[in-house]
Amino acid sequence: MKFTTLNAIAGLAATLPTSDEASVAAARARQNSLTKPPGALGRLETLAEFMAGWRKTICPEIKRAQALVFAGNHGVCAQGVNPYPQEVTAQMVLNFESGGAAINQLCRVNGAALRVIPLELDRPTQDFTQGPAMSEAETLAAMQAGADAVDTLADVLILGEMGIGNSTVAAAMAAALFGGEVSVWVGAGTGSDSAGIARKIGAIDAGLALHSARSGMAVLASLGGREQAAICGAVLAARAAGIVVILDGFICTAAAAALYTTDQRLLDHCLVGHQSSEPGHRKLLAEIDKTAILELDMRLGEGSGATLALGILRSALACHNGMATFGEARVSEA
Template sequence: MAFAPTALPFDDFRDLVLLAPGPDTAAVDAVRIRDSQLTKPPGALGRLEEIVEWLAAWQGRARPAVQRPLVAVFAANHGIADKGVSAFPKEVTVQMVANFAAGGAAINQLCAAFDIGLKVFELALEVPTPDISETDAFDEAGCAATMAFGMEALAGQPDLVCLGEMGIANTAVASAIYHALYGGTAADWVGAGTGVAGDALAHKAAVVGQAVARIGEARKNPFEVLRRLGGREIAAMAGLIIGARHQKVPVIVDGFVTTAAAAVIHAINPAAIDHCLFAHVSAESAHAKVLAKLGKRPLLDLGMRLGEGTGAAIAANIVRAAAATHAGMATFGEAGVSDKD
């Protein structure tokens, strides 16, 4: 779809997306030179070697490292939940945020196991965004402000950020974004989410289809898709992705819902998400199709569909291991091992 520009307040964000800085090729070259000298056959560590190059490219370091990783979980509520598109009521979002605070969620355990920082950002849970099947989620100023808020997750200067989310009905919201961006039918992009099936799944698809039909030609503008259909957590994650690119912070995208934030940016400038690693392919049925649209190969396939940044946290530990292996291995010369002829 052709991109149609809008007026302020999205102009600044559009410029940031279109003018996203490129990779640090000198850092990548340095990684490749060192890799060729390490005590292993070329390519023997497979994708771990690719990960080190990716990390170097976007951190801008010849010796990339992961010392301050962060999982940023954005939590929001959605008016569309009242249409019965989820197996759970939207009150569960507030309850799960309390569970995060108490240390009882899956993401708490993974962050503790892997020594990863965790921050949970509550986005006006008491005021859900409007029902997107009937009206827009935001005005432009509200959407832009939420994107700017997402950038605040970078304030502590992490060197790797993992995206996570929590929000009852947000798989319906993400499905609406994909349907708007990529066409087809609503059923192509709608999955079980929290566990809907049968007639309930057909109803979810119908509500998503109504939301996308409502916005008409606005589908041609990715930021308008975000404004009209997106939730606060998706807008905030989009802002974080944009800000991270300009601050040289690589990003790990978790699953189905977090990928929606990346998809909006990709629709404006495909190269603007090259600093993103996609953690896993979700068990949510349409996620593999979305990743194919983005041209991205997920790191893992574990049959997960929880959200919260759980897949991203597991991927972050693999990224950290790849960087540590590259930095810590001896070269042939250091180890006194004969190199190939």
């Protein structure tokens, strides 16, 4: 998948694969024939049906799961919106690469191949209180980096991020895309105190006043970051390959919301792994009509909640594919 202009993104939904309704129906019929009351496994059943539709088979499997963590730095940090210096982004990338972060442990336990992709960490985006965070060319380049990183042989793609200041970026994007008081979108992020939260709100207010565009791709360029753009590119590349995506928390979801407001169908193949404890995430999920798989009061990022949700998805398919039907088990049906 190649990206040439931001305006072209709006037309992609009509050209990309869709869920196969025949496979969904067949998977639902199988669920209703398994040795349990219909619906007794709750969302595990609908997750199996979701996978069946996108993988176009009655009994889908996760043979290959990929986790991508994109890392970027942000010019808005000049406004004092984060308690940590931007050097921490590169330091955490090294920690990922050496296997010392939470995401490394979660990928190992849940069976995902992790790849970490730093995006020009020595060149932060522009401060969005002073001008657009990225040019169109910069936005497209980051989207392309995200798309090119996708393993097209994967059955599931987990998306995560790392970037000092990116909770401010996520709140700014959410406020621009969906409106409302800025304060409802802003949380502590990596540990901001009340003064730090006030600086975040002030920076976002300034950015919204400066940038009038509210369309998805325009918001991504004017207020977003390279990791947010890469997430969008990866979401689209996964869709082209029929791969189910598990989005992580608030920051990852806010990035993908730029696609949702461009065309709601662009997130049809996406699940949300967990509901973050960041206060804006619940509101954001309602706006994009998604329900998170887990809610564990997490706010780490890195793809951590999405990787935990991979274990739930694997469990859903294990039940779907491995349970006996009433006929196979010679159990009488009602």
